[in-house]
Amino acid sequence: xxxxxxxxxxxxxxxxVIGTLGLAVLFASPAVSLAERPQIPIVTYCGCTCWYxxxxxxxxxxxxxxxxxxxxxxxxxxxxxxxxxxxxxxYNAGARYKGELFGCKNTLPMKQAExxxxxxxxxxxxxxxxxxxxxxxx
Numbered sequence: 001x002x003x004x005x006x007x008x009x010x011x012x013x014x015x016x017v018i019g020t021l022g023l024a025v026l027f028a029s030p031a032v033s034l035a036e037r038p039q040i041p042i043v044t045y046c047g048c049t050c051w052y053x054x055x056x057x058x059x060x061x062x063x064x065x066x067x068x069x070x071x072x073x074x075x076x077x078x079x080x081x082x083x084x085x086x087x088x089x090x091y092n093a094g095a096r097y098k099g100e101l102f103g104c105k106n107t108l109p110m111k112q113a114e115x116x117x118x119x120x121x122x123x124x125x126x127x128x129x130x131x132x133x134x135x136x137x138x
Contacts, residue, residue: 042069043068044070046066046068047105048063048065048089048101049062050064050080050082050100051102052080054082062087072105074104075101076104081098
């Protein structure tokens with residue numbers, strides 16, 4: 001059986017539908033392929049040496065490791081804080097000594113089983129005086 005020929009109106013509607021779908025595919029394809037990929041935070045593992053004047057004014061150095069989302073080199077010559085056993089790249093209320101960071105460079109990520117160089121023996125605890133802990137500053 002043969003189909004009846006299309007009327008002018010049916011041809012116009014068919015052309016409109018096909019044209020609209022074609023344009024939708026044409027404009028949607030690049031948008032999908034060029035869509036921004038989800039940002040994955042990059043973690044940089046840094047290792048530095050903190051030089052400080054310890055008890056009796058004796059110059060001491062201690063390794064500091066930490067993670068950041070910035071380049072390690074920007075931490076060179078920044079202040080570090082030490083309590084005699086551990087040094088920190090950020091303020092720690094328990095720290096008695098203040099020093100400077102030197103030789104900051106990228107290091108490989110630590111293995112999951114390895115504690116970091118500045119982790120206390122009893123596990124990692126937030127430093128005293130961290131936001132939301134300890135007495136309020138007056």
